[in-house]
Amino acid sequence: MAGTTSSSDQPIAGRTRTETESLIGFFVNTLALRLDLGENPSFEAVLQQAKGVTLEAHAHQDIPFEHLVEVLQPPRNLGHAPLFQVLFVLQNAPLPDLELPGLELTLLELEAVTAKFDVTLEFRETAAGFTGRLEYDTDLFERATMERLVGHLRTLLQGIVAAPDTPIHELPLLTEAERRQFLAWNDTAVEYPRDKTIIDLFEEQVEKTPDAVAVVFPSTGSGQGEDEEVGYGELNARANRLAHRLRALGVGPEVLVGLFVERSVEMVVGLLAILKAGGAYVPLDPEYPTERLAFMVEDAEMPVLLTQTKLEERLPRTKARVVCLDLDTEMKILSRSSPENIVSGVRPENLAYVIYTSGSTGKPKGVMIPHQGLYNHTRWMQDNFPLGNKDKVLQKTPISFDASVWEFYAPLVAGGQLVMAQPDWQKDIGSLIETIIQHQVTILQVMPSLLQAIISSSKIGAVESLERIFCGGEKLPFALVKQGLELSSIELINLYGPTETCIDATFWQCSPEHSVVPIGCPISNTKNYVLDVHLQPVPIGIPGELHIGGAGLARGYLNRPELTAEKFIPNPFSDDPNARLYKTGDLARYLPDGNIEFLGRMDNQVKLRGFRIELGEIEAALVQHPDVQEAVVVIREDEPGDRRLVACIVSDLIPT
Known part of the structure; x- marks a missing residue:
């Protein structure tokens, strides 16, 4: 109007x-x-x-x-x-023309x-x-x-x-200057070898530090037993033996292998072995309901499935060859298998893993990620946030979430240690913090809600080893950023990326000067576009749907060609006829400095006076006040037609 x-x-x-x-x-x-x-x-x-x-x-x-x-x-x-x-x-x-005698009019x-x-x-x-x-x-x-x-x-x-x-x-x-600016913001090209995979990086590290500790699996904390430690050479040999066994069972490029194990050293061995054999792993979380597991096993049609004896009875009916990694007969077979590296013939375009995510129809959908996306993410991470032999990464994310992927591989390609939390410790803040303290963990990845719980713990004062915290999976509030940065000498990085874009598509290094916490700019070899419903770029500051393209893009959804065609569309901004964009369904906007701000889901917008309003931006402004600890902003309509923004705050001040 x-x-x-x-x-x-x-x-x-x-x-x-x-x-x-x-x-x-x-x-x-x-x-x-x-x-x-x-x-x-x-x-x-x-x-x-x-x-x-x-x-x-x-x-x-x-x-x-x-x-x-x-x-x-x-x-x-x-x-x-x-x-x-x-x-x-x-x-x-x-x-x-107004004229007046003797006067000059302007x-x-x-x-x-x-x-x-x-x-x-x-x-x-x-x-x-x-x-x-x-x-x-x-x-x-x-x-x-x-x-x-x-x-x-x-x-x-x-x-x-x-x-x-x-x-x-x-x-x-858009003006020509804006078009050039958008191109510059998407200029993320970095030359990485096109013939390598994550396994190549791991095996190169094994050659450098075969005797260094690669994986640490803590004891239960009850005082019984000792931590299990595995060196790089031993880990590589165990993975190779299992990889040769998998090859004998027909595993190779494009073959899916189920992994139904609890968090353990066997989990790491299984992950490496499947990739070494050339196959792609399908994580099956023991915490999942039986119906969901049954659907995933049937949908993936995996010919081989790795598990543990204590979990075997929970397996749904399957035609797959089930291999119990801790079964005596299987362990004897593996002991006779070759410990040497295997030549699988896998290519970067072959699948590395298939992770199932919730679908709008109620049925999970398998996201197919090729090796090139995983390799690109790993190299980007190491280039921008390098790990070394003194770093220890806590692995506590369930294997069914793609955030777990880099937790596993980031330390193992850099000579660091992978410290694995006990299976149920991701739900126990006290045990997690004790693990961080006892094992001197330096790198931690958490969702903002978990970070809030850790920071609020009475034990946080004893945490001195942490150097870098990555946050993702949820919107990161500015109030939490302030709290996180108050921890001594800790870097806080905000990560964003749907499963369909191989873990992360953007990143932002947090600072206390920015009251709005953006999701940042693209990682290496990734392109982001904020588009309208007609796939036209929207100006700076205008909300649109975030579309993502580049090296990390998934191949699509397993056995869902129609959904793949709907969500993965041809890239209208690329000269490559095979280039595609993933429609995230997330509402975002460009900030004047080129960073992207996440505004929420497309179907969950707040509108007031004809404007889309990001309540988090107002909340961020409120918590900058020294007397405001937390803030939530909502729209209320106490009287018909009188819609107002109302802020609810948490403060130490006691009203008088």
Whole structure:
């Protein structure tokens, strides 16, 4: 909708009667115009529609705008005008030549002191063409935003003049400078070897440090037993023996192998062995309900499944060859198997793993990730957040989540230690913190909710070894960032990435100076696009759906070609005909510095006064106050039509 007014010589001036022509006063009425932009019409069609709508509105111009509001009864709010918030004015009447004896007259434009609407766009027709003026509410918009808006309007008008029959949603909007900027933000190309996999990196590390400790599996903490430690050479040999066994069972490139084991050294051996054999692992979490496990086993049609004897009875019925890693007969077979590295013939485009995620239909869907995505992520991580032989990474994420993938491999390709939490310790904050303290863990990956629980623990003061914390899986609140950075000498990194983009697609190194915590910029060889529903790039600050492309992209969904075609679409911005984009379904926007801010899911937006509002941004501003510990902002409507933002805070201050 838009509001229009006209100059005094137009019928809309409100002087439709002869008696009012000589009266002094303000008779201008405001018309609310509605245009139907559905079905993506051309600009010419929109122009004709606007002409018809305007003429029809002129026929009823004597109806006061206030009366129209009373009849329609739209939702009212004291913060803005009803029915519309943008006013368009065309001043197309010639200015009279006013002459007074003995005086020289100069026409002065009066600057508005207060904006009457959110945005007012006024054009004046002159002998030289049109001149424009933009008026806006400074409480709502920054000057830089409106300057970009003017640039978009200019680009749009140029596009209309060049091709008026173009569908409106295909008309250009971004300026050339913005297009170049977007290309620069997606310039993430890094040359990595195209013939290597994660196994190559691991085996290279084994050659460097065969005697160093690779995996530590802590004792139960009851004082009974000792920690289990496995060196790089031993771990490689055990994985090789199992890999040769898997090859004998027919495992090779593109063959799926189920992994149904508890967190243990056997889990690490199984992961490495499957990849060494050339296969792709399918994690089956023992914590999953039987029905979900049964669906995954049936859907994946895996010919081989690795498990442990204590879990065998929980296995759903399967045609797969079941291998119990801790069964005596199996252990004897493995002891006779070769400990030498295996040549599997696997290529970067072959599958590395298939992880099942929840589906909208209620049935899980298997996300197929090739080796090239895993290799790219590992190299990016090591380039940007390098690990060394003194680093210890805590592995506590369930294997069914893709965040577990880098926990396993990041330390093993860098000479570090993989410290594995006991199977049930991810639910026990005290045990996790004790593990961090006792084993001097330096690297930790957690969801924000778990980080909050760790920071709030009374034991946090004894944690001195942590150097870097990665957060992902949930939106990271600024209040939590402040708390995390208050821990001495700790880096805090915000990670974002759907399972379909191989663990992480963006990253942001947190700092206390930024009240908004973005998801950051793309990782190596990854491209991000914020697009509208017509796959057109949206300007800076405008919400759109985040699309992701590049080396980390999944092949698609296992046995779901229709869903794959729906979610993985051709990349319209690439010259490569095989390039694709993943439609994340996440709402995001570009910040002026090129970082991306996550706004929520597409189907979970907050709208107020016609604007999409990110409540987290307001919450972030509130918690900057020294007396505010936590804040939650919601929309309330205590009285019909009176929708308001309400903040609930947690503070140490006691009201008096």
